[in-house]
Amino acid sequence: MERMTSSGPVVRQPYGVAPPGGREPANLGDILERVLDRGVVIAGDIRVNLLDIELLTIKLRLLIASVDTARELGIDWWEHDPWLSGRDRELVEENRRLRRRLAAVEGPADLDE
Amino acid sequence: MSDSGTYLYAVASESVPVGAPGVAGTPVRTITRGGLVAYVSTVPLAEFGEEPLRHSLEDLDWLAETARAHHGVVDEVSRVPVAPVRLVTVYADDDQVAELLDRRGEEFLEVLSHVAGRREWGVKAYARQTPDPAESPMTGGDPGKPGTSYLRRRRESLRGREQARRLALARAEQIHATLSSEAVASCRHRAQDPHLSGREERMLLNGAYLVDEGRDEEFAALVGSLGGDGVDLRLTGPWAPYSFTVLEAG
Numbered sequence: 001m002e003r004m005t006s007s008g009p010v011v012r013q014p015y016g017v018a019p020p021g022g023r024e025p026a027n028l029g030d031i032l033e034r035v036l037d038r039g040v041v042i043a044g045d046i047r048v049n050l051l052d053i054e055l056l057t058i059k060l061r062l063l064i065a066s067v068d069t070a071r072e073l074g075i076d077w078w079e080h081d082p083w084l085s086g087r088d089r090e091l092v093e094e095n096r097r098l099r100r101r102l103a104a105v106e107g108p109a110d111l112d113e
Numbered sequence: 114m115s116d117s118g119t120y121l122y123a124v125a126s127e128s129v130p131v132g133a134p135g136v137a138g139t140p141v142r143t144i145t146r147g148g149l150v151a152y153v154s155t156v157p158l159a160e161f162g163e164e165p166l167r168h169s170l171e172d173l174d175w176l177a178e179t180a181r182a183h184h185g186v187v188d189e190v191s192r193v194p195v196a197p198v199r200l201v202t203v204y205a206d207d208d209q210v211a212e213l214l215d216r217r218g219e220e221f222l223e224v225l226s227h228v229a230g231r232r233e234w235g236v237k238a239y240a241r242q243t244p245d246p247a248e249s250p251m252t253g254g255d256p257g258k259p260g261t262s263y264l265r266r267r268r269e270s271l272r273g274r275e276q277a278r279r280l281a282l283a284r285a286e287q288i289h290a291t292l293s294s295e296a297v298a299s300c301r302h303r304a305q306d307p308h309l310s311g312r313e314e315r316m317l318l319n320g321a322y323l324v325d326e327g328r329d330e331e332f333a334a335l336v337g338s339l340g341g342d343g344v345d346l347r348l349t350g351p352w353a354p355y356s357f358t359v360l361e362a363g
Contacts (some may be wrong), residue, residue, distance in 0.1 A: 033319075
C-alpha cells in the first residue's frame with residue numbers, strides 16, 4: 001500500500017507567498033459540512049448513531065442550506081425572488097393592474113407581454 | 114450498564130501521536146488491529162448518549178465546539194492516510210471498535226489506499242454583486258412618463274439579472290470541470306448560506322478536490338487563474354479527505 005511519510009514536520013501551509021486565487025481559513029460551515037455530511041458512516045452495531053439528516057435540527061438546516069432543502073425551507077433565493085420567478089400570482093395580477101392604470105394615465109406603451 | 118462509551122474519530126493505516134484534545138476535552142488514544150489504527154476517546158454517556166445528544170445537537174455552540182474538536186483530531190491524524198468518521202459516532206466499548214476493524218478491515222484499507230498521498234482542497238466561487246440599474250436614479254426615457262420609464266428600466270434590469278445568473282451558474286460548472294480535470298476525484302458540496310459562509314455574495318460553487326500531493330501548487334495556480342470577471346474564488350485546505358472517504362460500514 002502506498003504510504004505517506006509520517007516522520008518530519010507537517011507542512012500545513014506549503015506556500016511562502018500569498019497564493020493566487022485567495023486562501024481563506026476554514027470556517028465553521030466548512031468543518032460542519034464535512035464532519036456531519038461526509039466521511040465514513042457506520043451503521044449496524046453502533047450504540048449511538050445520530051447521523052441521519054432528520055436528526056439535524058432546523059437551525060442547522062437553515063445554516064447548511066442546500067439547493068434542495070433550501071427550496072423546502074423557503075430560503076432559495078433564485079426560486080423565491082418574485083421578480084425572477086414570476087410565479088407569484090398576486091404580484092403578477094397586481095402588475096397587470098398597474099400596467100393598465102399606467103397605460104390609462106400615460107398612454108399606451110409597448111410594455112405588455 | 115457502563116456510563117462511558119468509545120468515541121470514534123477516524124481510522125488510519127498508521128499510528129501517529131495526537132496532541133490535540135478530543136471532544137469534551139478528552140484525551141485521544143488508539144486501538145490497533147490488523148494494520149488499521151482507530152483513533153478514539155472515552156466519553157461520558159451523560160453527554161454522548163443518545164438522549165443527551167438529541168438535545169445538545171440543537172445547541173449550536175455545543176455543536177461548533179464538538180465539531181472543531183473532532184476536526185482537530187482528524188486533522189492531526191491526516192499526516193497519514195486517514196478515513197474520517199462522522200461526528201458523534203459512539204460505541205459501547207473498545208471491543209466493539211476492534212471488532213469493526215476486524216470485520217470491515219478490507220474496505221477501510223481500500224478507502225485508505227485511494228486517499229494515500231493525496232489531499233483534499235476546497236474551492237468556493239462567489240458571484241460578485243452588481244448594482245441594480247432599476248434602483249439607480251432615472252436616466253433617459255420620457256420625462257412625461259416616469260411610470261413607463263421605470264417599468265422599462267425594471268424589465269431591462271430583470272433580463273440582465275437573469276442573464277447574469279445563468280452566466281454565473283454556467284461559469285461555476287466550467288470552473289468545477291476544469292478543477293476536476295486536475296484532480297484525482299472531485300465532488301460538489303451544497304452551496305453555503307451567507308450566514309455560514311460569512312459573505313454576502315451568493316455562493317455559486319462549493320467544490321472539493323482530491324489532489325496528488327505533488328500537484329498542490331499546480332492546483333492552487335489553476336484556482337488563481339480561473340477567478341475574476343465577476344467571480345471570486347477562495348481556496349481552503351489542505352483537508353483530511355473527508356469528501357472522498359464516504360463508506361457505509363454496516
